Amino acid sequence: MKTITFILIAILTCTQVIHAQSYLTKNGKISFFSRTDIENIDAVNNQAVSVITPQTGSIAFSVLITGFLFKKALMQEHFNENYMESAKYPKASFKGTITDVSKVNFTTDGSYNVTVAGDLNIHNVSNKVIVPAVIVVKGGKVSANATFKVKLEDYKISVPKIVEGNISKTIEIKVDCNYNPK
C-alpha cells in the first residue's frame, strides 16, 4: 500500500514537468512603417528572439536595433546613429503576458484572438502597452501576429524640425513570429 501510494505520488508530480514547455524563435520578423506625404519609411528585422511559456502565458521579445534592414543605406545609418542611438541602446524588448492565455489550446490546431499586455522598451524608455494579437497553433508549431502603433515621443526619439515632414509621429509595428517547441 505504501509503495503504491509512493509511486502514485511520483507519477502525479512527474506529469507536472511535461506541461512546463516553452516555444522559441530566433528568426522572428518585426517590421515597422512610417507614412507621410513626403516619403514612406519601412524596415524589417528577421532575427527577433522570442519565447512563449503557455503555462503562465508569459511572452517576451528581444531584438537588435542594428538588425533592422532598410532599402536605403543612408536611412539605416541615420536610424542607428541619430534616432535610435543603437551604440548606446543596442536592443529593444518586450516582456509581458498573454492575459487570456487560457483561451488558447496549444495542443489543438486553431486560430486564437488574444490580448497581450506588458512593458515595451525602446530607446531605453519603457511603456506599458496592451496589444491585440492572434496566436495560431498548427501541427505542434505556434505563430504569433500583432500590429500596433507607437508614438516616437513616448520613447524619447527626437526628430529635428527640418525632417519632421519625412517621419511620421506615429509608427506602425508588425510582429510576425513562428515558434518551435523548445
Added chain:
Amino acid sequence: MKFIKVISFLYLLIASTQTFAQDSTASLLSILEKEMEQSKDVTIYTTATFKTTRLINGHSVENVGKGVLDVKVSHRFGNVSEGLYELFGLDKASMRAGFDYGITKNIMIGVGRSTFQKTYDGFIKVKILQQSRGKKNMPITLSYVPTLAIKTIHYEDPKVDNHFSSRLSYSHQLIIGRKFSDKTSLQLMPVFIHQNLVTLARESNDIFAIGIGGRQKLSKRISFNAEYYYVLPATKLNGTSNSLSIGFDIETGGHVFQLHFTNSQGMNERTFIADTKGKWDKGDIYFGFNISRVFTVGKKH
C-alpha cells in the same frame, strides 16, 4: 496515518506547481538572454566613421552605399583677409562639381571637374578592411584611393612642343581610419603623387606626403573636422606649404554641408596636397564649403 498521507500528497502536488510557476518566469528571461548572447557569434561592422566620403579636402574612409549617387558641389573662395570689398574672398570663387557612385558597398567611383585650371578628375575608392567587433575583430578601416587629374587649360605658349601627357597627374593613397567612439574618429593618409610636368627642372615629379585628420562630433548631426598634410621636405615643391584645414560638418537628412577654413585652394590631390600656396601664419585663409547630396538610384538590395 491515511490522513497524513493525503495531506502530504496534496502538499507535494501544490509545492511542485509553485516551483514550476516561478521557474517559468525566471527561465523565460534567462532563455531570452542566453539566446541573445549568441550575438557573440555575430560580427558587428562599424558604420558612419565619418559623415561623408570626404573629410575636408581629402578622402575619408567612408564609401557611398551600393547603388547610391552622391552629388558633390564644392567651392573655395579667396583670401578672408581681403576684407569687405572682396566680401572676405567670396568674390573670388573656384568651384568643383562631382558625382560619386557606389558600385558595391566596398567599391566606389567618382568624377569631377574643377574651374581651377579646368581640371577633370576621377578616382576609385576600394575598401580593403572594415572595422568590426564581435566574432571578427578588426581595429581599423583601410581604403585605397587611386586618382587621376587632367588639366585642360590652354597652354601658355602654344608654339612650344606641348604633350597631352603633360596635363596629367596621378595619386595613390591609403587611408587608415578608426572610429574610437561614437563621437571621435581619426585617420592617417599616406599619399604618393606623381605629376608628369613640373615647373622647374630641379623639382621632383614624385611627391610623398602623410596626412592626418579626424572628427569630433559636437551633437548628433554636427561635427568638428580637421585635416593636415605633411609633405616630405625632400619632395616639396618650391613656394608651397603644408595643407591645414579646419571645419564643421552639418548633416540634415540627405545632405551633408561641410564648411571650413583652409590654406589650400585646389580640390584635387595634386593641388591641395602638393601645390598649396597659402600660409596660415601670413593670413592666407580661404573659406570654402562642400555640399553632398545622396540619391538612391540603384535597385534595392
